[in-house]
Amino acid sequence: MANDNEQELEIKPKGSKKKLIIIILAAVLLLGGGGGAAWFFLFSGGDKAHGEQKDGEVSSDKTPEQLAAEKEAFYVGLPRAFIFNAHGNTRDRLVQIKVKLLVRGPENEALAKQHSPLVEGTLLKVFSAATVEQLTTVEGKAKLRKDAEDEVTKTLKELTGKPVVEQILFIGFVMQ
Template identity: 50%
Template sequence: MAEEKELEMEDGGKKSKMMLIIIAAVVLIGGGVGAFFLLGGSDEPMPVANTEAGAAGAASSSAPAVSGAQLGSALYVAMPRPFVFNVPGQGRDRLVQIKVQLLVRGSENEETAKMHIPMIEGTLLRVFSSANADDLVTEAGKVALREQSVKEVRKVMQEIAGREVVEQVLFVGFVMQ
């Protein structure tokens, strides 16, 4: 009788080990497939939506890139802190947080941008705080805010450094509550 119980326990142990191996294999395969789809992408760029704002944004962003490519490689200057500010809205005021990076061309422009970060932060905060919450809810409003930011930062850097240091202002994080 003791031998029968021992045999039953051994068979049950083999079945549970086999189930664990099968479950582990399924999880690993599923994780591999998920990683492939998340990390593996096509080399083709995503199509831009066929809207006037998207077409205008695509046209304005590609023109400076062609002329700026001669200056040097693209470098990104991160703002040290995210911008947090209130914007008025029709229904209620909203709190907005924007994380920004600046696209510059060449190491000389990178150093100039880093040296003038306080001036750039002040300019961006002035532009951001003049926005309206109802506009920032839409994609077109965000694009308009980004374009206004680029325009103002270029203007300030032209006055300070004598050249357009910043090619693009990139929103790498945008949260509105």
């Protein structure tokens, strides 16, 4: 009687082979499509063939190695963080900003390091004009960074005759 009441237990697989095959095919298609898109963006030239010039471009006698060195990014760190008081409607805050300068090429790197006291003075002048209300918003911080870039570029262009700093990066921002 015990044999009549016992039911045989069958273990049925939860997933089918069709489902596994469909998942594998979808993954292969996605990877293949992503690889094709990457190849298209990386290796498709523009409308301009190699060596041609657009109207207004000046031909350069520089070697490809020199051109590549000019495009190479260098990050110039300023020795100290900027610490200043920001005035607000309700109360003043103490702000600390750490900055790095993005320059292109070893020549611009050397110029940025050489004139770093001038850059620091210009940045401190721009930063100290900021208000607490400006520094509490993302848009305000972006505007402060843009204003700092404009002032540093203008100051160094007057001194060296060319724009040395491409971008100013905030690598540390604390407001108390």
